[in-house]
Amino acid sequence: MLPILLEQTLNGLQLGVTLFLLASGLTLVLGIMRLVNLAHGSLYMVGAYVAFTVQPATGSFLLALFAAVIATAILGAVLERFLFEKLYSRGYLEQVIVSFGLIMFLDELVRVVWGPLPLPAAIPDMFEWSIELLPGLLYPSYRLVIIAAGLVVSILLYFLVTHTKLGMMVRAGASDRRMISALGINIRDLYTAVFAGGAALAALAGTMAGPIYSVQIGMGEAILVQSLITIVIGGIGSIRGTAIAAVLVGITDTLGRVFLPPGISQIAIYVFMTIVLVWRPRGLVPAHA
Amino acid sequence: MVAALEIVHLHKMFGALKATDDLNLDVVEGELHAVIGPNGAGKTTLISQLSGQAAATSGEIRFFGENIARLSMPQRVRRGIVRSFQITSLCREFSALTNVALAVQARAGHSFRFLRNAQNDSRFTGPAMNALDQVGLAHRADVEAGHLAHGEQRQLELAIALAAEPKLLLLDEPMAGMGADESHRVVDLLRELKRRYTIVLVEHDMDAVFALADRISVLVYGHCIATGTPEEIRRDPAVRNAYLGEDAADAGSP
Amino acid sequence: MLKKLLSLPIKHRLLILAGVAPLALLLAFAPFVFEVLEQPFYLRVASRILVFALAASSLNLVLGFGGMVSLGHAAFVGIGSYVVAILAWHASNEVPLSLGPFVIAGTTDGLVAWPVAILAAMLSACIIGAISLRTSGLYFIMITLAFAQMIYYYAVSLQQYGGDDGMRMRGRSILPGLDLSNRTTFYYFALASLALCLIFLFCLARSRFGLVISGIRQNETRMRALGIEPYPYQLTCFTISGAIAGFAGVLMVNLDSFVSPADLSMARSSELIAMILIGGVGSLWGPLLGAGFYILGQLGLGTLTTYWPLFFGPALIVIVLFARRGLVGLFVPGRS
Numbered sequence: 018m019l020p021i022l023l024e025q026t027l028n029g030l031q032l033g034v035t036l037f038l039l040a041s042g043l044t045l046v047l048g049i050m051r052l053v054n055l056a057h058g059s060l061y062m063v064g065a066y067v068a069f070t071v072q073p074a075t076g077s078f079l080l081a082l083f084a085a086v087i088a089t090a091i092l093g094a095v096l097e098r099f100l101f102e103k104l105y106s107r108g109y110l111e112q113v114i115v116s117f118g119l120i121m122f123l124d125e126l127v128r129v130v131w132g133p134l135p136l137p138a139a140i141p142d143m144f145e146w147s148i149e150l151l152p153g154l155l156y157p158s159y160r161l162v163i164i165a166a167g168l169v170v171s172i173l174l175y176f177l178v179t180h181t182k183l184g185m186m187v188r189a190g191a192s193d194r195r196m197i198s199a200l201g202i203n204i205r206d207l208y209t210a211v212f213a214g215g216a217a218l219a220a221l222a223g224t225m226a227g228p229i230y231s232v233q234i235g236m237g238e239a240i241l242v243q244s245l246i247t248i249v250i251g252g253i254g255s256i257r258g259t260a261i262a263a264v265l266v267g268i269t270d271t272l273g274r275v276f277l278p279p280g281i282s283q284i285a286i287y288v289f290m291t292i293v294l295v296w297r298p299r300g301l302v303p304a305h306a
Numbered sequence: 307m308v309a310a311l312e313i314v315h316l317h318k319m320f321g322a323l324k325a326t327d328d329l330n331l332d333v334v335e336g337e338l339h340a341v342i343g344p345n346g347a348g349k350t351t352l353i354s355q356l357s358g359q360a361a362a363t364s365g366e367i368r369f370f371g372e373n374i375a376r377l378s379m380p381q382r383v384r385r386g387i388v389r390s391f392q393i394t395s396l397c398r399e400f401s402a403l404t405n406v407a408l409a410v411q412a413r414a415g416h417s418f419r420f421l422r423n424a425q426n427d428s429r430f431t432g433p434a435m436n437a438l439d440q441v442g443l444a445h446r447a448d449v450e451a452g453h454l455a456h457g458e459q460r461q462l463e464l465a466i467a468l469a470a471e472p473k474l475l476l477l478d479e480p481m482a483g484m485g486a487d488e489s490h491r492v493v494d495l496l497r498e499l500k501r502r503y504t505i506v507l508v509e510h511d512m513d514a515v516f517a518l519a520d521r522i523s524v525l526v527y528g529h530c531i532a533t534g535t536p537e538e539i540r541r542d543p544a545v546r547n548a549y550l551g552e553d554a555a556d557a558g559s560p
Numbered sequence: 561m562l563k564k565l566l567s568l569p570i571k572h573r574l575l576i577l578a579g580v581a582p583l584a585l586l587l588a589f590a591p592f593v594f595e596v597l598e599q600p601f602y603l604r605v606a607s608r609i610l611v612f613a614l615a616a617s618s619l620n621l622v623l624g625f626g627g628m629v630s631l632g633h634a635a636f637v638g639i640g641s642y643v644v645a646i647l648a649w650h651a652s653n654e655v656p657l658s659l660g661p662f663v664i665a666g667t668t669d670g671l672v673a674w675p676v677a678i679l680a681a682m683l684s685a686c687i688i689g690a691i692s693l694r695t696s697g698l699y700f701i702m703i704t705l706a707f708a709q710m711i712y713y714y715a716v717s718l719q720q721y722g723g724d725d726g727m728r729m730r731g732r733s734i735l736p737g738l739d740l741s742n743r744t745t746f747y748y749f750a751l752a753s754l755a756l757c758l759i760f761l762f763c764l765a766r767s768r769f770g771l772v773i774s775g776i777r778q779n780e781t782r783m784r785a786l787g788i789e790p791y792p793y794q795l796t797c798f799t800i801s802g803a804i805a806g807f808a809g810v811l812m813v814n815l816d817s818f819v820s821p822a823d824l825s826m827a828r829s830s831e832l833i834a835m836i837l838i839g840g841v842g843s844l845w846g847p848l849l850g851a852g853f854y855i856l857g858q859l860g861l862g863t864l865t866t867y868w869p870l871f872f873g874p875a876l877i878v879i880v881l882f883a884r885r886g887l888v889g890l891f892v893p894g895r896s
Contacts, residue, residue, distance in 0.1 A: 359781070379787075383785065383787030388785070396779065397779050400774075408775055408783075417772045418769060418796065420767050424767055
């Protein structure tokens with residue numbers, strides 16, 4: 018019992034880290050720009066596809082990761098500057114439909130370029146081994162690497178948002194756009210940077226999770242909904258809340274699938290979200306903005 | 307005379323800021339009680355706490371003896387406490403008439419009626435027309451509220467409050483942003499309304515306040531420094547010191 | 561609305577007439593036209609437009625009139641479809657359906673299955689609304705989406721009823737005196753249903769309830785200051801909308817003889833919103849125009865290229881960015 022519990026808790030933690038990478042970008046865009054970008058999952062997908070095209074071609078996982086992050090960040094910046102910027106002044110409805118149109122477009126584009134079948138995504142050779150965590154419990158090192166990498170990125174991001182000038186600007190931009198413009202900071206570039214950063218994190222998540230889940234069309238939609246649940250539980254706009262919620266959602270979902278009967282296991286995180294929201298309608302850590 | 311409203315040890319904190327600081331105030335039934343004070347004295351905050359839009363941090367608000375401090379805004383409205391907004395708050399797509407008729411409709415009980423056309427229901431439009439007439443806006447009844455001029459929207463705001471048949475009327479700067487003619491009309495209207503309603507009036511126009519009020523309370527930093535008749539307030543040295551002296555310089559600003 | 565129509569300048573009245581009259585004629589005589597042209601497929605498409613218009617109208621009630629941006633409305637449509645299909649499955653396989661302590665027989669009788677389906681959708685809407693409406697704005701959007709996903713995954717987990725692949729219904733529901741398997745009958749039935757629904761919504765919008773709902777959308781604080789607590793009205797609105805959506809689902813499963821989790825997915829909910837947005841948010845005719853445009857547009861692009869989403873997605877974006885008031889805005893002059 019204990020080995021299974023430990024193994025699944027680690028799996029849950031790994032899902033939680035992946036969710037955090039996706040949800041942190043989403044929650045900043047949502048909390049600061051008030052933009053509902055349901056196409057965030059498509060950026061996750063594009064990142065994974067770029068990575069697992071570059072990896073077989075070059076044989077380098079790190080190079081693949083780098084290419085995916087850069088390419089997706091550029092895509093994010095372009096989308097922000099030429100599309101989403103026009104939507105900041107519009108309602109959520111319009112934002113939802115524009116992202117829906119974008120999902121449609123990107124899914125089809127991937128189908129045209131890469132074909133309808135899932136893309137083979139292998140665990141990098143250097144992590145093709147397992148650790149014996151407990152007697153009889155072999156745990157793949159790659160998953161531990163994801164957890165470690167995710168934690169490092171999370172800590173960096175938290176530090177970036179709470180302790181740097183850029184982070185201060187981001188948080189100030191959330192509360193008063195005009196004030197920040199008056200200080201001579203170009204809010205337009207700031208927003209583009211935040212959006213591109215979110216896209217880069219999504220690509221990072223997609224690349225790292227690719228070998229574990231599956232690199233295929235529509236891979237972004239399922240995890241997008243989980244990320245949305247994460248940010249709602251955490252409190253929209255709050256990085257700290259998102260981090261806590263990502264771990265809780267990851268573990269709830271993973272343990273639920275193992276220990277709960279089918280039919281109930283799939284809806285465990287939704288039940289969890291409902292309970293949290295009945296208790297705290299603005300999430301675990303409500304953001305001030 | 308009966309105390310319509312008793313405010314007892316009322317406190318309101320915004321973080322560390324004391325917006326209302328141990329406020330005690332009585333409003334007698336049928337009187338027009340003006341609340342004045344320099345900007346930031348907590349006048350609008352007080353109206354919000356009385357109407358239920360904002361919750362008091364501590365203290366009691368008694369309305370004819372009942373403590374209403376924990377009731378929601380709709381619950382207080384049903385008891386007859388009705389406010390007007392300093393910043394006009396209307397349903398902009400509805401006509402002026404429908405805006406007022408909704409207030410009548412809300413007084414007439416629940417609105418779980420799904421099929422009958424309410425927009426030409428004379429039970430609602432009749433009294434609504436009267437209220438519009440009282441504020442001098444009857445000729446603009448069919449105009450969309452969003453299309454009315456600023457002063458007209460202020461008049462509409464008043465008509466809505468009247469149509470809600472208040473026992474206690476909370477008026478937050480009803481003359482803000484009005485021209486001289488419109489202001490005169492509102493002063494005349496308030497003079498008519500006196501005695502029929504108990505009124506708490508927050509207003510910057512000192513001529514209007516001293517002409518209309520039975521009693522005046524002076525708020526400074528959320529605390530009431532004096533209450534009395536206009537004559538008493540005019541003579542009160544603390545008031546002169548804290549407020550009226552400043553007002554001489556401030557009188558020109560809206 | 562009529563009064564508003566009559567108060568418009570004559571030029572606009574003619575414009576509206578020019579738009580509405582051919583549409584009404586087309587709707588009334590579609591079966592004959594397609595019969596003459598020997599194109600029964602298009603009658604099916606027309607029925608599909610009507611059914612989607614009904615579903616979109618139910619969403620328009622909460623979203624357009626009530627200002628509640630529900631991102632999970634397809635779930636209620638799907639629940640209506642699934643209930644009818646599941647009851648029919650138990651009838652044709654002669655397996656009783658056990659719901660906890662209750663055991664009931666399946667049925668293909670519309671007079672039994674339909675009310676059950678509508679009630680199920682309505683009840684779900686009531687429960688989901690009761691929780692979601694405690695929040696507002698972004699949270700409301702996200703929560704309605706999450707609940708719909710929850711129902712989606714639940715449907716996927718129903719292995720007995722086809723799981724991910726969905727389930728087929730062997731025949732349409734049986735109604736006394738109406739043969740729904742006849743495509744012309746079905747078309748007129750759908751048309752009548754939509755007409756009734758629109759008349760109901762038209763009356764609702766002017767009723768006491770409708771004024772309150774619209775008032776809450778325009779200015780919630782104002783309604784509170786009038787003594788109106790928004791929550792019970794919004795919840796009632798949401799529940800009524802769920803019932804209409806359930807009815808749309810009943811018709812949809814009868815049209816397709818098939819239902820799958822895709823019918824209650826986020827993509828389907830987005831499609832319904834897109835239809836409303838294309839047609840005109842909060843307008844009575846918007847959902848019908850939007851459903852027509854959406855379904856015909858998809859069909860038309862699909863005959864031109866297999867990669868139609870590559871063009872349809874951007875087209876949606878362009879429409880949203882530039883046609884602010886939807887197709888209805890082309891006919892009815894706007895407010896300044």
